[in-house]
Amino acid sequence: MRLDVGGLRYRRGGFFLDASISLESGKTGVIVGPSGCGKTTLLRLIAGLETPESGSIVLGGRSLDGLPPERRRVGFVFQDLALFDHMDGRANIAYGLVVRGMSRQEAYARVGALARSLRIEHLLDRRPASLSGGERQRLAFARALAADPDLLLLDEPLSSLDASLRKDLRAYLRSHLLSRGTTALHVTHDVEEALELADTIFVMRAGRIVASGSPEALFAAPPDAWTARFLAMGPLLRARILSGSEGFLEAATGFGTFRVSERGDRREDRRGGKRDGRADPACYLHFARKTAKIAAPRGEADIGADLREAFFDAVLVRGVFEGGFRRLVLAPSGESSETIEIETDAGFDPSPGEKLRISVPMDDLRLLSSGESGESGK
Amino acid sequence: MAPFRRIGFSPRLAALALLLVTLLPFAAFVMASGGVPNGGMAASLLSALSKPSTRSALRFTLLQSAASTLLALVVGLPGAWLVGRFRFRSRRFLMALSAVPFCLPPLLVVLSFVAYYGKAGLLARIMGVFGLAAPDSGAFLYGFPGIVAVHAFYNFPLVVQTVGSIWSRIPPSREEAARTLGAGRFRAFISGTLPSLLPAIAQSASLVFLFCFFSFTVVLVFGGLAGSTLEVEIYRAVRFSGDRDTALALGLVQTIVALACTACFGLLDGRNKAVARDLGRVGPGKKPHGAVSVILGLYLAAVSFFFLGPLFALALQAFTVRGPGSAMSLGFGNFARLAGGFQAPLPKALLGSLATAVPAALLAVALGLAASISLKKSRAFDLALALPLAISPAITALGWGYLFPNGAVAAIVLGQAAAVWPFAARSLSGSLAALDRDKRQAARTLGAGPLRSFLDADLPAIGPSVAAACAFSFSMAAGDANVPLVLGRGEIDTLPLLIYRLASAYRFPEACAAGLILALLTGIAFFLKERGSDAP
Numbered sequence: 001m002r003l004d005v006g007g008l009r010y011r012r013g014g015f016f017l018d019a020s021i022s023l024e025s026g027k028t029g030v031i032v033g034p035s036g037c038g039k040t041t042l043l044r045l046i047a048g049l050e051t052p053e054s055g056s057i058v059l060g061g062r063s064l065d066g067l068p069p070e071r072r073r074v075g076f077v078f079q080d081l082a083l084f085d086h087m088d089g090r091a092n093i094a095y096g097l098v099v100r101g102m103s104r105q106e107a108y109a110r111v112g113a114l115a116r117s118l119r120i121e122h123l124l125d126r127r128p129a130s131l132s133g134g135e136r137q138r139l140a141f142a143r144a145l146a147a148d149p150d151l152l153l154l155d156e157p158l159s160s161l162d163a164s165l166r167k168d169l170r171a172y173l174r175s176h177l178l179s180r181g182t183t184a185l186h187v188t189h190d191v192e193e194a195l196e197l198a199d200t201i202f203v204m205r206a207g208r209i210v211a212s213g214s215p216e217a218l219f220a221a222p223p224d225a226w227t228a229r230f231l232a233m234g235p236l237l238r239a240r241i242l243s244g245s246e247g248f249l250e251a252a253t254g255f256g257t258f259r260v261s262e263r264g265d266r267r268e269d270r271r272g273g274k275r276d277g278r279a280d281p282a283c284y285l286h287f288a289r290k291t292a293k294i295a296a297p298r299g300e301a302d303i304g305a306d307l308r309e310a311f312f313d314a315v316l317v318r319g320v321f322e323g324g325f326r327r328l329v330l331a332p333s334g335e336s337s338e339t340i341e342i343e344t345d346a347g348f349d350p351s352p353g354e355k356l357r358i359s360v361p362m363d364d365l366r367l368l369s370s371g372e373s374g375e376s377g378k
Numbered sequence: 379m380a381p382f383r384r385i386g387f388s389p390r391l392a393a394l395a396l397l398l399v400t401l402l403p404f405a406a407f408v409m410a411s412g413g414v415p416n417g418g419m420a421a422s423l424l425s426a427l428s429k430p431s432t433r434s435a436l437r438f439t440l441l442q443s444a445a446s447t448l449l450a451l452v453v454g455l456p457g458a459w460l461v462g463r464f465r466f467r468s469r470r471f472l473m474a475l476s477a478v479p480f481c482l483p484p485l486l487v488v489l490s491f492v493a494y495y496g497k498a499g500l501l502a503r504i505m506g507v508f509g510l511a512a513p514d515s516g517a518f519l520y521g522f523p524g525i526v527a528v529h530a531f532y533n534f535p536l537v538v539q540t541v542g543s544i545w546s547r548i549p550p551s552r553e554e555a556a557r558t559l560g561a562g563r564f565r566a567f568i569s570g571t572l573p574s575l576l577p578a579i580a581q582s583a584s585l586v587f588l589f590c591f592f593s594f595t596v597v598l599v600f601g602g603l604a605g606s607t608l609e610v611e612i613y614r615a616v617r618f619s620g621d622r623d624t625a626l627a628l629g630l631v632q633t634i635v636a637l638a639c640t641a642c643f644g645l646l647d648g649r650n651k652a653v654a655r656d657l658g659r660v661g662p663g664k665k666p667h668g669a670v671s672v673i674l675g676l677y678l679a680a681v682s683f684f685f686l687g688p689l690f691a692l693a694l695q696a697f698t699v700r701g702p703g704s705a706m707s708l709g710f711g712n713f714a715r716l717a718g719g720f721q722a723p724l725p726k727a728l729l730g731s732l733a734t735a736v737p738a739a740l741l742a743v744a745l746g747l748a749a750s751i752s753l754k755k756s757r758a759f760d761l762a763l764a765l766p767l768a769i770s771p772a773i774t775a776l777g778w779g780y781l782f783p784n785g786a787v788a789a790i791v792l793g794q795a796a797a798v799w800p801f802a803a804r805s806l807s808g809s810l811a812a813l814d815r816d817k818r819q820a821a822r823t824l825g826a827g828p829l830r831s832f833l834d835a836d837l838p839a840i841g842p843s844v845a846a847a848c849a850f851s852f853s854m855a856a857g858d859a860n861v862p863l864v865l866g867r868g869e870i871d872t873l874p875l876l877i878y879r880l881a882s883a884y885r886f887p888e889a890c891a892a893g894l895i896l897a898l899l900t901g902i903a904f905f906l907k908e909r910g911s912d913a914p
Binding site: 085 | 562
């Protein structure tokens with residue numbers, strides 16, 4: 001079922017939420033954002049657990065406005081899972097069917113079939129207290145799915161699990177959501193989780209959706225520096241624009257001056273709104289971490305000499321072996337506090353303090369506004 | 379409890395002392411009554427049960443306890459919901475009221491109810507000002523409804539505290555999950571919240587039932603027309619008939635019923651603690667708004683009117699001085715008469731209260747500490763705490779009286795300590811269980827010996843709880859009227875005895891003045907308990 005949330009407004013104390021999202025039928029949307037930005041509140045508003053001041057929620061063409069939670073046909077997996085400890089797994093899963101009037105016998109038959117498809121038959125006769133974290137999570141997922149909801153809301157259900165179990169369960173959730181064609185909205189602050197589960201990512205900040213799109217689209221063209229930083233998309237160099245002509249901008253950074261192609265879309269955003277040569281703290285130069293390469297040393301820095309590559313010099317602060325690659329922390333000079341990180345081959349192991357020449361494809365260089373106003377990506 | 383063992387504490391000796399304190403007076407009473415009756419205890423019990431008076435007292439005791447418990451739940455559960463689910467300014471006050479059953483002597487509650495609801499009470503006077511005729515409250519107060527009302531209003535804060543503290547830990551997400559799965563509000567509550575709440579409700583109900591079952595002062599004053607509890611019958615059998623056999627048989631009946639009740643309480647207490655452990659931390663709660671604000675306002679108004687109103691009336695009555703005719707004014711005349719008036723030796727009663735309550739409190743805390751350390755949190759600990767609650771305080775007091783025929787103070791001190799120490803133990807066990815072994819071991823690795831590490835690492839941690847338990851035990855002992863009344867020794871006077879005598883002599887304003895002094899004395903614990911210890 002397609003979900004359309006329009007102009008949903010909610011206020012509590014000093015917090016104000018104003019959000020609009022659309023999600024195609026059968027797709028999984030993931031809301032990411034820092035703690036307290038309103039991700040959970042948005043889910044609770046959609047589920048009818050909180051009442052908005054204004055706005056509309058339409059699910060599969062049916063308006064949910066004013067409906068109590070039990071009539072919305074929206075499944076919810078809570079962060080603490082909220083399993084009923086006094087019921088066994090079977091009764092937990094069957095709960096939504098039984099309260100909607102299905103006979104217990106029929107409900108249990110459906111639970112059996114669902115449990116087989118989700119590979120959780122062994123959990124049916126056990127109480128939640130006797131289950132492991134992963135088993136409890138699977139049970140809560142099955143309970144939410146059993147009544148065949150039009151929309152499934154998942155509020156950081158994996159947050160309390162260890163890293164390896166989280167990874168397993170991400171794959172489990174993804175495969176079952178895909179196979180059932182369930183429209184789902186998932187909340188997390190884990191970028192890796194968002195990338196694995198999402199058809200569409202919604203980036204939320206201070207009660208607003210500040211960016212949205214497929215993971216590929218967001219990574220190909222981050223809307224602003226705040227989103228790029230939050231999604232760990234790569235190095236951000238504070239920049240000021242010196243001049244611009246013939247489709248290029250000259251941007252000064254702590255690592256030198258870069259010539260950046262000025263693309264047609266959202267030009268003003270990339271310029272940071274200023275071109276008068278004054279320092280503009282709200283403007284950043286960005287490139288993908290993996291596209292940076294170690295270049296052969298030259299006699300002198302000639303940034304922008306090659307139209308396809310930009311070069312700059314940096315001093316290695318430290319290198320960290322990360323298994324499949326080495327993460328290099330670089331600074332413009334030995335004294336500078338500004339650092340960036342790039343990834344190189346695991347075998348490349350320079351010494352701290354060593355001067356390196358880095359190359360970045362020109363096409364990857366982007367100037368981003370800070371995004372601090374919180375609305376740039378909207 | 380390694381730190382205590384290292385400083386010379388013997389758990390076995392402590393357990394033996396507890397057993398002695400609990401069973402010795404009972405055995406002394408049996409021996410003083412002529413030993414085990416011919417045919418054994420069972421025959422004596424059957425014989426007692428065959429008497430209509432015993433059956434009537436048992437029926438009345440059970441009936442008034444059940445009705446009082448039910449009313450306490452009806453009044454307490456809405457309060458538990460409010461303090462459990464919402465955060466508001468007077469929330470702490472509502473939770474702190476749970477100290478009232480322990481710190482406000484029953485005698486004062488009786489006095490304040492008469493001062494408020496009585497024929498010439500504050501309510502009747504206020505209604506008179508507006509030209510309204512006050513209803514005849516005598517039949518209500520001095521009968522079954524009066525007993526039930528006093529018990530319910532005396533004990534409902536226990537329900538608020540016990541159930542409310544669990545309610546605040548139950549995540550609202552359980553009910554919300556039920557709602558999103560298709561359940562309406564009521565069904566979501568039944569599925570999501572009630573299962574975790576039931577042990578707390580049953581536990582608080584069993585505690586209230588137990589308190590009402592052993593009710594003495596309230597029934598002694600209000601129950602004349604309606605009936606009498608087993609505890610009052612024991613007192614009457616010994617004091618007025620000298621019939622120790624009947625007293626022993628009644629005591630046995632009472633103990634058997636109370637043992638069943640304490641076993642039930644112990645079981646539910648364990649379940650409740652397990653639920654609290656599983657639920658984890660207290661949730662943040664919501665600010666009340668809309669309909670909840672209205673309900674909260676009504677509830678607080680009702681508590682103020684029905685619960686605080688009588689206490690205010692008691693204070694007002696204490697300062698009300700009767701002039702010539704029906705003229706009344708406010709002043710300190712009642713206190714002046716108490717201090718130097720005829721048959722009203724306030725200084726002696728005050729000193730008597732201090733002379734008994736202070737050592738009784740210290741002994742109770744020592745026994746409570748011994749129980750907490752030697753038995754830790756185990757079934758034996760629960761049993762040790764439950765056993766004194768199941769034995770009639772009147773029998774225990776009389777037993778100590780027989781053991782100390784020439785020492786009224788010693789008998790009262792031991793009788794009160796025996797009644798109070800289980801509450802002190804409950805209050806202390808939490809902080810003892812939370813002692814940080816790492817801190818003690820850190821002190822040892824830094825060169826401190828066993829005693830020094832105990833003094834530096836453990837004592838500061840348990841010190842505030844011990845101080846609070848002392849104040850709390852003092853309040854319970856100072857407010858106790860049962861033991862001195864049952865022992866009926868003339869050598870020592872205490873404030874509760876003085877109040878009882880004044881009230882019996884219809885010197886009501888002076889009784890209220892003495893009651894106010896007692897309330898101030900016992901009220902200290904009200905504040906200290908909140909600061910340093912777990913709930914009793």
